[in-house]
Amino acid sequence: MFPVENTYALMQFEKENVSRKIIHELKYKSRENIGKTLADWTSERLDFKNEKPDLLISVPLHPKKLKERGYNQLHLFTEILSNVYNIPFDHDIIKRNHYSKAQALKDKQHRLETENTFSLTRNISGKHIVLVDDVFTTGNTLATIAWEILKAGDNKVSVLVMAVDV
Known part of the structure; x- marks a missing residue:
């Protein structure tokens, strides 16, 4: 696993739970x-x-998925936290390299396939970065992004998720 400074979760994400309905x-x-x-x-x-x-960084959508959905559900969330805490955000520093179906629609084996899924669009070094995601399921998405950030330089990574899938 990768060195994570802190992990913050707001709610549990369970079947037939209000939190699942809210996130969906x-x-x-x-x-x-x-x-x-x-x-x-x-x-x-x-x-x-x-x-x-x-710096606050939200998990990016592939451009095709962004076009389908019309917005990244994490952007407004991240921007508001940025404003409240006076921490800059960057929606463009991480790029999703491949289009794929939603993690929720994949079986456990296919959720683990994250190699080369993300890349940095520019180098960052010496930063403490909070990665923002909606649901923590297997941790592979966040681990893959964190690894890209950690490889780039002397960075620290923390994670903030709206919900944890238990």
């Missing part, structure tokens, strides 16, 4: 305002203690 509304039903509500709720609860991160 955000991702698949064009309810971007849910991202704002979750960011407001997060900002009331999250404290970066004495070490404020340098």
Whole structure:
């Protein structure tokens, strides 16, 4: 596994749970305002203690998926947290290299196939970065992105997810 400074999760993501319905509304039903509500709720609860991160990065969508969905469900969430905590965000520093179906639609074996899925669009070094994602399932997406960031230089990675799939 990769060295992660901190992991923050807002709720559990279970079948027939309200959190699953909330995330699905955000991702698949064009309810971007849910991202704002979750960011407001997060900002009331999250404290970066004495070490404020340098940068917030949300997990990118492939351009084809972005066009299909119309927006990245993590952007507004990330931007609001950026504003509240005065931490810059960058939606373009990580690129998704391949189009694939949603993780939720894949079986466990195919969720593990993440090699060369992401790449950095420019080099970053000496930063504490918080990766933002909606649901932590296997951790492979975040691990793959974190590895790209860690390979780039003397960086630290923390993770913030809206929900954990238990």
